[in-house]
Amino acid sequence: MTDFFKYQALGNDYVVIDPRYTGLPVTPESVRLVCDRHFGIGADGVLHGPLEEPRPGVPVPLALFNSDGSVCERSGNGLRMFALHLAEREPQAWAGGEPFTLRTTAGDSPVQILDAAAGIVQVGLGRPAFDAAALPLLDEDGTPAEGPTLSVPLTVGEHKLTVTALHNGNPHTVVPVAEPTPELARSLGPLIAGHARFPSRTNVTFLRVVSRELLEIEVYERGAGYALASGSSACAAASAARELGLCADRVEVSMPGGSVGVALDPDGSVTLTGESQQVATGVFAPPLRARLDRTQEAGR
């Protein structure tokens, strides 16, 4: 009997709740409890799926949640971990190396298991929009901003920042700095993530351009907080750096949990490649399972 599968990608960890193995109710409250690092399993988020019986050649739907219980439309690391989950459960169907498609509320994302044993998975995240309406972004007076979001002034407390914002299935704000540090991400990240000018909140990436081929970032995730790595944030950093003329079309993005490769097509489409591994499988002990089941009753 298995209730959950835990995966990590460069220290960005998710719990997979697969309806083929458990009928656990996936609600904002049960997600918060599963992700709690003291009272639950502990994770940056939950991947709930496959939401339909997976069939080769047909997009496989899943839902993604941040550890605060909020829905996230797309996760670069999460999609890579879920692809590996499918491949490890049914290797004959999914581990052959043929590309297949995962479907979230942000749309379809092509994935490919490049090396199942090493957990090397590639995912295509499409083309980001550097447009205020897509974020969405508001002006200082609270009215909807319009136009491009490259090098936008943003006042955060006493900090006068210049940021580049983009939407690629989920919202991202990239802040070029001389030295990204965990302390900076933990202190300034939440103030930007919850800033009034971002009605949908935003993921926050602090970026140092080491060279045209190497970026260094620290991430504060919308709905999850400080993260050792983030796939969509790594892609956001690369897309922003390229739009600002600061990097090549293929870059390594270094994060505290490790590095990923990001490839940028001429049309701006982004492909993310990196490692992910299963951490554990497990059963919720009766006291935790009882608390989780009660979230369903509360949600009724």
Ligand SMILES: N[C@@H](CCC[C@H](N)C(=O)O)C(=O)O
């Ligand atoms: N860690 C993820 C991003 C997760 C979603 C993000 N917190 C959001 O709310 O958009 C990744 O690897 O992309």
